[in-house]
Amino acid sequence: MKTERWQQVRAVLDEAISTRAAGRAAYLNKKCAGDAELRSEVDSLLRSHEQAGDEFLNSPAVDITSLVPDTDKMPRRIGRRIGVYQIEDEIGHGGMGEVYRAVRADGQYDKQVAIKLVRVGLDTPYLVERFRHERQILASLDHPNIARLHDGGTTEEGIPYLVMELIEGTPIDQYCEQHNLDITERLQLFTQVCAAVQYAHQRLVIHRDIKPSNILVTEEGVPKLLDFGVAKIVDPLGGAETTMIRPMTPEYASPEQIRGEPITTATDVYSLGVVLYKLLTGKSPYPETTRTPHEFARFICEAEPTKPSTAVLRA
């Protein structure tokens, strides 16, 4: 159909839809007088409109709003015990739950650990079993650039938690800026991160949420990847390999994550690419005006990012 004709059809259709059924025939008789083709076109679309009902296309293909987690809070736990660990301090909290610094309370050794409480309801035996299984896989990751998962369990209230190596460091992008690293140094740092990801991929573990805040660089200059595979175990309801991560901002997410499609090792490689882009150019591959999850979703899935070489020149 030609543009002009469609504009004519849709104007009549629009008016007909908002006209009450009783007056519709009279309206159409008048509007389509002498143009039988227009009348049959509008009649046909009116039927489609009715058949489409409330259902057709009304549930979005991807529920982007689900990417943003709710922010209700759990009670403060400082000073309390979780398993054999005594909570000392809160390190951070986010969409996933809270993170605390803790020490073993049974005096077996006084190493500090990070405890992550995850906010999901694991109320079926199947999900509890899966949580345990995933934890075992993650606990087997033993690499100098991956924060170790020591232990895990479920609190008295049924909240699952993970006990991890406590890493004190700076997110990789901030570290590079603060230490004024040159390109070679940045690449050397990044290569170590890639080696850690490769190590995990060889063991069929996908990170799913690679971003600068999950790559901390210690005072000694050693990059450590946090939360390997955690995005999967904290979202068991999302199911298997199709799980969508729920980042606060999907800036580092891959198109398949945005679309809720199966996640593979390539998902991590995509996120690594975004991190590298940021380390080399100091900018995000997406326009600075991109802020809301749906704007990111559009750019990630549809736009071709500016070449890093071009981005660098735009001071």
Add this chain to the structure above:
Amino acid sequence: MDHARTHRASKRGGDVYKVSLDEAGDQPQATDVDIVALDDALKNLAEMDSQQSKVVELKFFAGLSIEDTAEVLGISASTVKRDWITARAWLYRELDRSST
């Protein structure tokens, strides 16, 4: 979209499409609309009225509300609503035709 097309091509006997046991039972079930046919229809709609096709993209593919769609496109919410309703009727008919 590319993924959907690849998937469809494989059903016609193209490349083997690997699905692990884990994901086989758990494909995303966002919609039972034929996404590939919808994409084709949207391209035709874009030729007749590009604003209407953008409204459908934002509302259906990006999951935006009427109000957010209006803000992104810089048009009024009532215009979005009219664009949406007539586009939806047209797309319904197109998809109905393509499936028969």
